[in-house]
Amino acid sequence: MSDQNLQDQNKSNQNMNAQPETASDQLAPDGTTFDNLVVTKSVRIGVPNAETSEPRNGLYVVAPGGFPNNVPILAQSVSTFFGARDSDGIDRFAINLDKDGNSYPVNFYDRYDGTWRRSISLKLGNVGIGTNNPQSMLHIGEGLGSGYRSWMVRGTQVSGGTDNVFFGLKREGDDDRQDAVIAWGDNTKDVFRFMFVGSGGPADGQEIMRLQANGNVGIGTNNPEAKLHLNSTRGSIKLLQTSGVGDDFSYDGNNGSLFGFTHYGKDTGETRFAWNNGTSKRDLLTIKNKGNVGIGTNNPQSMLHIGNGLGSGYRSWMVRGTQVSGETDNVFFGLKREGDNDRQDAVIAWGDNTEDAFRFIFVGNGGPADGQEIMRLQANDNVGDVRVTGDVYARNQILSSSRELKENIAELSGSEAVEALKNLNPVKFNFKADSDKNRHLGFIAEDVPELVATSDRKTLSPMDIVAVLTQALKEQQNTISALAEKVKLLEAKSA
Numbered sequence: 001m002s003d004q005n006l007q008d009q010n011k012s013n014q015n016m017n018a019q020p021e022t023a024s025d026q027l028a029p030d031g032t033t034f035d036n037l038v039v040t041k042s043v044r045i046g047v048p049n050a051e052t053s054e055p056r057n058g059l060y061v062v063a064p065g066g067f068p069n070n071v072p073i074l075a076q077s078v079s080t081f082f083g084a085r086d087s088d089g090i091d092r093f094a095i096n097l098d099k100d101g102n103s104y105p106v107n108f109y110d111r112y113d114g115t116w117r118r119s120i121s122l123k124l125g126n127v128g129i130g131t132n133n134p135q136s137m138l139h140i141g142e143g144l145g146s147g148y149r150s151w152m153v154r155g156t157q158v159s160g161g162t163d164n165v166f167f168g169l170k171r172e173g174d175d176d177r178q179d180a181v182i183a184w185g186d187n188t189k190d191v192f193r194f195m196f197v198g199s200g201g202p203a204d205g206q207e208i209m210r211l212q213a214n215g216n217v218g219i220g221t222n223n224p225e226a227k228l229h230l231n232s233t234r235g236s237i238k239l240l241q242t243s244g245v246g247d248d249f250s251y252d253g254n255n256g257s258l259f260g261f262t263h264y265g266k267d268t269g270e271t272r273f274a275w276n277n278g279t280s281k282r283d284l285l286t287i288k289n290k291g292n293v294g295i296g297t298n299n300p301q302s303m304l305h306i307g308n309g310l311g312s313g314y315r316s317w318m319v320r321g322t323q324v325s326g327e328t329d330n331v332f333f334g335l336k337r338e339g340d341n342d343r344q345d346a347v348i349a350w351g352d353n354t355e356d357a358f359r360f361i362f363v364g365n366g367g368p369a370d371g372q373e374i375m376r377l378q379a380n381d382n383v384g385d386v387r388v389t390g391d392v393y394a395r396n397q398i399l400s401s402s403r404e405l406k407e408n409i410a411e412l413s414g415s416e417a418v419e420a421l422k423n424l425n426p427v428k429f430n431f432k433a434d435s436d437k438n439r440h441l442g443f444i445a446e447d448v449p450e451l452v453a454t455s456d457r458k459t460l461s462p463m464d465i466v467a468v469l470t471q472a473l474k475e476q477q478n479t480i481s482a483l484a485e486k487v488k489l490l491e492a493k494s495a
């Protein structure tokens with residue numbers, strides 16, 4: 001509707017406020033026509049019902065209602081068909097049928113400041129505000145970019161220029177599948193933003209979140225570089241599990257398995273990191289809320305505990321350190337508290353039975369030394385053995401020799417010693433493993449006499465040889481002394 005149309009329409013209605021030109025209170029006879037009819041009293045048209053027998057308003061129209069002939073008031077127009085003025089006689093409100101191409105939407109106008117403005121339009125069951133061509137049930141604003149789709153009917157749409165945003169239902173096949181959607185944008189620079197508009201202060205106008213056309217979501221950033229990009233000084237994500245046990249957070253590597261973590265309870269609880277392929281689940285790392293960390297075990301007993309199982313070699317003091325366990329065996333490296341804070345000994349502890357050895361193995365990059373055992377500590381029923389495959393360097397060598405450690409003590413006879421000495425055959429040799437082929441002197445364990453041999457016939461005790469030499473030397477000294485005595489007697493006789 002043009003403003004001119006409204007002016008013309010209003011001119012034809014000026015007589016509403018004009019002085020009467022003909023007799024008032026005169027009821028026109030049937031068939032009488034008037035150029036102007038002015039009535040100063042209320043007029044009743046139609047047949048009132050009993051309750052409304054007297055007209056209370058200037059024009060009181062009673063009819064059953066309904067097209068074509070029973071509509072109480074019927075207007076036919078291609079422009080304003082209803083108007084209203086204020087008490088000063090100024091045009092303020094109009095309802096129009098404005099031809100819009102091939103159709104006539106119903107348009108509501110106001111003229112608050114002297115300019116007619118269209119506000120509400122009704123067309124095809126849709127309501128338009130700021131548009132006389134509403135495409136959704138509620139459509140606000142002019143313009144409609146290429147982001148508009150024909151399914152954007154059942155909902156609210158706001159458009160401006162080439163852009164629009166729609167909130168409503170999207171029908172997907174049948175009445176029972178109408179998805180709730182928010183849709184926006186006609187090109188990739190259009191962003192969907194959530195903004196806080198407070199009453200002043202730094203948060204006023206602050207953007208909380210944005211969704212971008214590339215699928216990225218940003219919180220605290222206006223340039224999200226990932227599907228979810230959080231930018232915060234602290235506390236970006238908080239997960240709250242109100243009840244039950246499940247994967248609190250999981251990561252799908254798109255290869256048939258998930259990595260995730262689960263957090264349990266309070267002081268005695270734990271956090272587990274696990275791998276899960278849908279049929280089996282494997283705990284990778286467990287962090288107890290009290291502080292212990294487990295790898296390959298979800299029940300870590302030390303500050304760092306690696307592996308499942310824990311044999312009877314475990315002791316309750318094995319807390320402050322690292323422990324590796326497998327089935328019934330374990331090894332611990334850490335501190336053993338001995339009474340007070342200033343006496344916590346560094347210890348290595350292992351084994352639940354005497355066949356468990358502590359071994360030092362060299363793992364080189366190939367060659368004969370690769371995998372070579374250097375030393376082992378081995379438990380036996382009493383103390384323990386140390387076996388070294390190489391040389392032992394020490395400032396001094398002191399051997400345990402106390403009577404307290406010995407039994408079946410008997411004197412080594414001179415004849416035993418001499419007999420053994422007779423069968424001790426010193427040799428020169430070098431060790432096969434010695435690439436420098438350094439020459440040594442010694443004996444062959446397999447060849448020594450029974451008296452000094454060890455049970456495995458692979459080793460010798462130097463002290464055994466020393467004892468044989470000592471006793472044989474004493475025997476020899478006795479012989480020399482006896483001979484010297486004889487020589488002395490013979491010299492006396494011959495003198």
Ligand SMILES: [Ca+2]
Nearest residue numbers: 163186187190
């Ligand atoms: Ca756009």
Ligand SMILES: [Ca+2]
Nearest residue numbers: 329352353356
């Ligand atoms: Ca064992």
